[in-house]
């Protein structure tokens with residue numbers, strides 16, 4: 001008899017217990033999956049081990065909460081990165097590793113660590129915004145074992161263990177190397193889709209995930225740097241008439257590059273950019289949050305990712321060059337102060 005992808009719970013390892021990692025870990029735990037969560041610090045691992053994850057928000061359609069406004073959930077295991085670096089008997093036995101760190105955390109040493117966490121028949125699913133990370137990871141993990149996820153779910157971290165699900169969205173998942181998928185590849189994707197759906201997420205599979213990644217990249221490349229430079233919420237961008245031509249230039253330059261690279265962009269993407277500004281009007285973009293917390297932003301994977309592709313193809317992105325220099329200068333101010 002054939003296997004059914006909905007029939008069995010998954011054993012999942014989530015690396016990165018930030019906003020997205022804690023929210024998805026809590027939701028999968030609530031749906032009965034075996035979740036191992038990997039934090040950066042021992043302090044956070046201890047906090048979650050002793051008091052659990054606190055999930056709030058988004059409860060109206062959550063699979064875990066019923067009528068509660070917040071729930072506490074205990075993942076099956078929690079480890080700090082350093083603990084897993086030591087030989088502590090925690091095998092790389094998850095069928096699926098969900099990577100939920102920011103692009104800025106993906107150094108060669110970290111990519112090698114992630115490679116060591118994937119079992120021989122396991123899969124890595126990368127949730128990062130932007131581009132460039134798969135090149136670093138594929139030095140340690142075969143491309144055939146990597147999937148990309150693009151999500152418009154919103155999550156906000158309030159403390160080491162409290163996360164708020166700030167907005168329900170959609171998630172697309174697809175293979176990094178979509179040509180000639182095996183029966184095993186198809187089975188895995190359908191199982192992951194079914195299990196995430198059963199944890200309350202709206203998930204679609206895509207055999208054009210690169211195009212989805214680029215559509216989200218273009219949205220981020222228009223919104224994020226401008227909010228970071230101007231220190232305004234997403235909604236303010238469409239309230240300031242003088243910004244409109246600048247946003248449009250960023251958008252058109254990036255569309256021209258995608259076209260040159262043969263990557264399909266949704267015909268209504270400009271309307272989507274404006275719609276994201278309207279729907280998330282009061283939100284601070286992730287880049288603005290990073291700037292305000294003096295953390296290194298994902299600039300190099302968003303605007304910088306476009307600039308790398310442009311250089312490789314001899315394409316010019318003057319407006320993105322200018323915006324890159326502005327955000328990078330903001331980062332350099334505090335790098336100089338801290339050195």
Ligand SMILES: NC(=O)C1=CN([C@@H]2O[C@H](COP(=O)(O)OP(=O)(O)OC[C@H]3O[C@@H](n4cnc5c(N)ncnc54)[C@H](OP(=O)(O)O)[C@@H]3O)[C@@H](O)[C@H]2O)C=CC1
Nearest residue numbers: 016017018019020039040081100101102105128129154155
């Ligand atoms: N938040 C959201 O709503 C969405 C986020 N995304 C994307 O998802 C990715 C994650 O975003 P988000 O969750 O917001 O980011 P966060 O910064 O909230 O979370 C990233 C987490 O990774 C942890 N981390 C860093 N290095 C390591 C390490 N060596 N081992 C284990 N953990 C590590 C960080 O730990 P520490 O805090 O201790 O430094 C942090 O908790 C980003 O690429 C983002 O663009 C996409 C869509 C929506």
Ligand SMILES: CC(C)(CO)C(=O)C(=O)O
Nearest residue numbers: 223280283284285286287
């Ligand atoms: C879509 C947007 C701009 C929402 O804030 C985002 O993805 C981000 O902040 O990184």
